[in-house]
Amino acid sequence: MTEREALGRRRRVVAAVVASLLVLGPLAWFWWTSLVPANASVMDMGYPDTGGAPGATPGHGHTPTDGPGVSLATLAGPSGGDPDVALTLTADTGPIEVGGRTLDGYTLNGTSPGPTIEAEVGDLVEVTLVNRSVPDGTTLHWHGVDVPNAEDGVAGVTQDAVPPGGSHVYRFVVEDAGTYWYHSHQVSHAQVRGGLFGALVVHPPGSDEGAQAVAAVHTYGAVPTINGSAESLRVPAEPGDQVRVRVVNTGSGVLRAWVPGAQYRLLALDGRDLHGPGTVTDEAVAIGGGGRADLEVTVPDDGGSVRVRLGSQSVLVGPGDDAPDGDDPRTTLDLLTYGTPTDVGFDPRAADRRFDYAIGRRPGFVAGRPGLQWTINGHTYPDVPMYVVSEGDVVQMTLRNSSGQGHPMHLHGHHLLVLSRDGEPSTGSPWWTDSLELAAGESYEVAFVADNPGIWMDHCHNLPHAQQGLVAHLAYEGVDTPYLLGGDADNAPE
Structure with a gap:
């Protein structure tokens, strides 16, 4: 081989190496940034979105530095007083008999669904969760009940998962009559599907509502x-x-x-x-x-x-x-036009903060896994927005979906008032929701009052989608969480 040929070969090798680095380098960087540390706080993830409000200066994570922070662990239900409704729910891993088949799953007090909890407005509810044999740990989230933040039951955000042999007590006052449910928020995409849930009905005080029945639909x-x-x-x-x-x-x-x-x-x-x-x-x-x-x-x-x-x-x-x-x-x-209007108690158009929650999809990595990933405002988990509010704010949010699939969107701790769908205003009854189906190609304007301080999940309730990264959070200024994703409790909310 001549010297010129050797030089040409070296140049080709160098060019190939450089080309490989140009391709693999960014891929390695995207892979690395998609990983969630073994002990991660949601307060350190993503980036703060203050909704255009002036003067919001995040410090550690997304908690402002002006003055001491408040631990959400202190934002709990009443610690004293005799409960009006008290029960123990014992969670187990075990077989479920359904439709003539025996399936692996989870039970509460030996059944799935678990017992229906009934209360009246103003009642103090106390539920003791005992984990007898769920190996990954478990929690109870009170879906649709605007409980104090420490009672919300989200592993790694509002509490640690309850390990086998452990227990956790939830105490909260039910303030709104209605139909709700409870379910695990630890490895929820598997535990809820496997049967770890039940219904919760809150009745008006002292009223006779007549004949009624709960119909919890589950596959x-x-x-x-x-x-x-x-x-x-x-x-x-x-x-x-x-x-x-x-x-x-x-x-x-x-x-x-x-x-x-x-x-x-x-x-x-x-x-x-x-x-x-x-x-x-x-x-x-x-x-x-x-x-x-x-x-x-x-x-x-x-x-x-x-x-x-x-x-x-x-x-x-x-x-x-x-x-x-x-x-x-x-x-x-059409819920935009069903029923008749009435006062909603605040001016939803006089917003202190305005947010976008735009769901899309693109190739990338989530938790080190390559694939076609869900995005929020163009970002993949964990580089997702933390929506920052102050107590008392009127908040307006626009939800958009260009991902090609529908998503039932669930904001914990609050109910959303639907203002419009695809630009068409709501003209019927006020439409309050905590689980809004956002179909492919749709957009909604919604509003709410920030009246329940804490750190709240705002995620898709197609739970496999949430497990794949379709999760954001709503954080009140000055509130922090002591809990970690992962950690000694192996917290994994989705």
Whole structure:
């Protein structure tokens, strides 16, 4: 080989190495930055978004430096006083019998769903969670109940996961009547799917609401159920009775509810009554993952029953053995125009802070895994926004979805008021939600008052999506958390 040929070869080798570094270097950097440390605080992740408010100066993580911070561990429910409702829930790993099949899963007090908790507005609720045999640890999150932050049940954010043999006490006052549910927020994409959940109903104080029933819809493996049974739910009622059916969608996808051959009213969504709800015929209610809807049906005078269809399952209300059936009407009740307006207690357009929550998708790494990843405002987890507010702020947020898939969006600790969808304003009843289905291509304007200090998750309740990184947080200025993702408790909220 001549000297010129050797020089040419060396140049080609150098060029190949440089080209490889130009390609692999950025990939290695993106891989490295996608990793979440074994002991990470959510306060140190991502970047603060102050929503255009002046004077918000984050210090350590996203907690301002002016004055001592407040630990969210102090933002707890009442420590004293006898509870009005008290129970112990014992979590186990074990088999679940459903639809003639035995499946691996989780139980609370030996059943899935766990016991339905019932209380009245103003009651002090005390729940002792005992983890007898869930190896990854567990927690209880009170979905839709605007509890104090320390009671929210999110591993690594508001508490440590309860290890096998351990226990944790939740205490909070229920202030709003409605239909809610509770579920694990430790490895939630697996534990909720496996059955670690139950319903929570808060009744108005001293009122007689008449006949009613809870219908918690859940799929175990490939078996769709209501209240853990693959059979239709029977609700005894007399001719002429008006019956409230409290539907809880414990799954990740949209659940469609309708009443074949009869009228119904939609009384409440996500634990909030609708104002002036009219009768609905041949339209379905779309309930996003984690959402709830209260439907009122009237038992026919002829001694028959009325059927509430919940996807492929049914609730039969009345004395009869059967009821008219029919396919999904395919038309959906428009919640922007349903019901009548009324005062909401604040001016949602006089916002102190304005945020964007734009969901997209692009190739990248999350937790070191390559793939097509969810993004929030163009960023992948953990480099996602921390939405920073002050107590008392009126907050407006625009949610957009260009990811190609739907996402049920759930902000902990608060209810959102829907202002518009795709630019069309809400003109019916105030539409309050804590689990808003954001379909592909849709955008919503929502508003809320920042009246519950803490560090709150704001995530997709299609729990596998959250586990894949579709998670952000809402942080109040001056509040910090002592808990860590990972850590000695192996906290893994999603």
